[in-house]
Structure formats: C-alpha cells, structure tokens
Amino acid sequence: MMGQPVLAGVDGSECSLAAAEWAAREAVLRDVPLRVVHAAPPLPDNVVPHRAEETLRRVGERLVEGVVADLAGRHPDLRMEGEQRAEDPAEALLSAAYDAGLLVVGARGSGGFDGLAVGSVALRVAAAAGGPVVVVPALRPGTFRNGVPPVDGVPQVVMGFDAHRPAYAVADFAFGAARSRGAVLRAVQAWALPAEAVSPRTLFVATEDRAAWEDEEVLRLSDALRTRREKYPEVTVRADVVLLHPAEALLNTARAADLLVVGRGGGRDRLGPVTHAVLHHAARPVAVVPHAG
Template sequence: MLPPVIAGIDGSAESLAAAEWAAREAVRRDRPLRLVHAWNWHPRQEDGEIATAAQRHLARRSLRQAEDRIRHTCPGVKLEDEQVEGPATAALLKAAERADLLVLGSRGLSGFTGFLVGSVALGVVARAGRPVVLVRAEEEVADEHLPDGDGGASTRTGYRDVVLGIDLAEPCDDVIEFAFEEARLRGARLKVVHAWQQPSPIGLGSGDIGLVSGPDRAEEWLGFLTAVLQVWREKYPGVEVVETVTEGRPQSVLVRAASGASLLVVGRRTTERPTGPGTGPVAHAAIHHVGCPVAVVPHA
C-alpha cells in the first residue's frame, strides 16, 4: 500500500485548513489521506476512565468535523482517520515515519508580525524524518491559483509558482527533487532562488567566486545554479524553471521571493546540533514569516 499523506487534526481552524490542503495534495499525488488526532491522558487525573472517554469523544468530534469539510471540498480523496494516545509531538513524529508527507497547521497573524507556529509543529518540523508542510489558518484553495483575468480569486486558473530556496554551497538532491515534483504535480512554474552575500573583509567567499567583483560574482553564482539544476531539468522536461540569484540574507530573500507563491520549499539538515534538533535559520524564518504553505524537507 502506498504511504498516505497525513494531516494532524486538533479541531483548530489551522488544522482544518491543513487537512483541506492535505486532501488536495493527496489527490495530486494519488495517495490516500489519513487524519490523525493525538490525545494525551495524564495519570494524575482523578478518574482515568472518564478522562479517556472525554478525550476520545473530543478526538472523534474533531476528526468528524475535518472529514465533513474534506468530503464537501475534495470528494475524490480516499479518506481514513486514526486516534493515537501520547504527547502530540511524539505521536505525530511516529505517524510521519509511515507518511509520504505530513501536513500541520500554523495560525496566521499578519504580514508584519509573522505567523505563530505552536510548539508541537515546531517540534515535529525539527525532528521529522519525512517532509512536513505547514499551512496557515486562512489558506484557501484559490490561494494556490493565479488570479483570473479581472484580478479576482479563482480555482480554475493555473497554479502559482512553486519556490525553492537552494544553498549552492551544499545543494541537496532530496530538497531539489521534492520541489521539482511539486511543480510537476501542479503544472506550475518552479522558481529557484539562491541568496549570496559579499565576502567579509577578512576572508573570501566560496571558491573562486570570492575573487571577482559584485556583478561578476552574481553571474558566477547564476552559472553554478544552472549547472546544478541541469540534471533536474532533464529529468523533469515539462517543468518550466526560472533561476534567480539575489544578493542579501537568505532569510529575507526567500520571504520576498515566496510572496504570491503556491508553495515554498526549503531544506533542513538532520545532523544533530550541539543545542539539539532545530530548523535552522532559513527554515525558521520561512515558517514564521511566509504566507504560503511551507514544505520543510529533511536531508543529511
């Protein structure tokens, strides 16, 4: 059986938006969708049986609410659900092990203050061995599509760009392939973005690129990006690719590049940091400040 797309459900508006996005993604991938609700009973509660029954009732209600919305908006998806007991982060990490993709919700605040990402979502993104997509509470199906001829929202137009943030110092095949496949599934354009910065006064940049002037350095990076993507262009000949190199901090460059996108794809190194698992500065900025869904793809 093909591994499913899994959506974490807790009854919140953001988890319902995530479930709807996950249903559309499951149809695109021709995968089943599994809704997972994690609940945790604390042994110190006075009556364990009553607490357990209440938790199960709330879980069932949350799952039913999500199922009703999905059957209305995405009737073609193959749908199943599951209740799991335990701390939510640990339960979702375990679910992710058997998922094609895990989808979670994040509560949108504003374009100025960014997005509130809960501790469960952050913990899962920082540790999951499979790609995780975070979806804001206000996400709707029309947000994935280009506006119509009058500039209004539409679900009948083509998809907005998929944006890939790439680090040319360490380009990762898993992250690149994920982005190309997402663009192929949508018939969307893939915009690949690399941010570069001037070398510090006490050191040169990476390789020979640090020896040339600013404009020439940008051309060097663009040539390098083209070379890295060549094999993927050949593997995905139907995907239109736009290559962009921009001087600036990667976090700021990606947030601007993802404006108006249908999906942003970034990588996350799985090597253990001295302070423990984390998302890294670029993924951290993306999931807090980008308005479109963000896919975080783990890689070695």
C-alpha cells in the first residue's frame, strides 16, 4: 500500500522553493509521493476581467510545472504531481493535506514585507493542520541546500520535550525523523529553579541544591522517554536538561540540527508561546506536531 504523500506549498518565493526541495528529500526518505500545490484566491468577477484571471491561473500552473521539473532533475526516482487551486492559500493547503503524511511550507511567502520572519500562511497551517507541518526558512549565507554540516560527522534532530506533560506524538515524529536520517536525537527539556529557590529572601542558590533539582529533571526526562527508546532502539538519544527559557534552549541547541521538532502547545487552532517564538527565530526547518487527543 502506498504511504501518505508529502505535500509542499509553493508560491515562487525563495522560502517556498527551499520548502519544496526539503519536502522532496523527505519524500525520498519516506519512499512516498510528493504533491506540489500552488493556491491563489479567486479574483472578484466584477473587478477583474476573465482574461486576466485566466492569465493568472496559467502563471500558477507554469510555476507548479517548473518546480516539479526542477525537482525531477535532482530526484529522478521521486513520484510527483502538481496542482493549482483558486482558493485562499492557507485553506487550500489545509484541505489538500487531509490525506498527507506531512505538510511542508516556507516560513514566508511572496507577500508580506521585508523583515517578516514568518508569514500568515505558515502560522495558520502550523496552528490548524491535522498532522505535522514543517516550516522551512529561506536559505541564508553559509547554509547548505541539502542540509547542514553534521556535528562530529553525525546529523542531528532536536526535539523539545516536557517530561512533566509528555506529548508522545511529538516524540514519535522526532524519533522517526532521526531514524530515517541516521541522526542522533537530542531531547531538550528546559527547566527553572523552584519558586522557593528564587524568592526575594534568597540571596543565592547552593550548588548542591541546584544539582539535586537538575538530577530530578534528568531522571524525569529519562523515565518519560523510556518507552520510545524501547520502540526505536536504533536511535541514539542524548538527553539535555537546560536551565533556560524553553525557546532559548531549543534555538541554541538546534543551530546545527537538520530538524527541530516541537509540539503545537497552544490547543486547537493555536500555537503556544514557545512554538511561536521558535518559528520566528529558528534558522533551521521546524516541525510542528499536534498533540494527540
């Protein structure tokens, strides 16, 4: 039975073309087809002549055809199809992704303004999609189109994980991504000192107290990941417990990662503050995984 396809949204922008390339490589790893979708909202009939609307439709079709042809040149064995939709881009991608295993979009599209880190379409689909969404930033000087230099010769996947509220859908996605890439998985848990340790009366925190609290967090993270280590025995896991704000801890750790995996965290149709911050500041692709249930 053919696996669920990877879906890539494109609009001709640098980010969307980087996203399409990332999606193609992911489809090859998964041995599934790639669907390339371009969408633009329909123009009002009473304002725009039918001829102009037809021209815009053909422009979109040529864009999709060009992206598919370009990807085929680099991935000749990849099964691909393209699609043009006259629909709001976010709604079109959410609709098209109902049977996809993964939706991949650029961090920002051809609209918006200079300096915008993440566009409205990327934020909307990351917050509302029924399955995982990967948001790909534009390539920056010194980065590599086919990945980043691995650390110590081994690629890395970084996962944000809270052992106090474990989200195993996030863990399964991250472990699977690490397994398919032959990558080390770094599970990052940020923590903070207990409230009593940072009260106004506290002049300093004893080293042994801090070490004891940190050891508790390490054990809690190890316990929470035990079932996934058993499920994915081929994946090497490094657990990092970091005394930092969660977004800062993840961004620091993921600077040389192939992929950063986070949970949606904000409930239905919402991104949590950590995920939102990570999307706006990450220089690497970010997978946003909805929590199960």
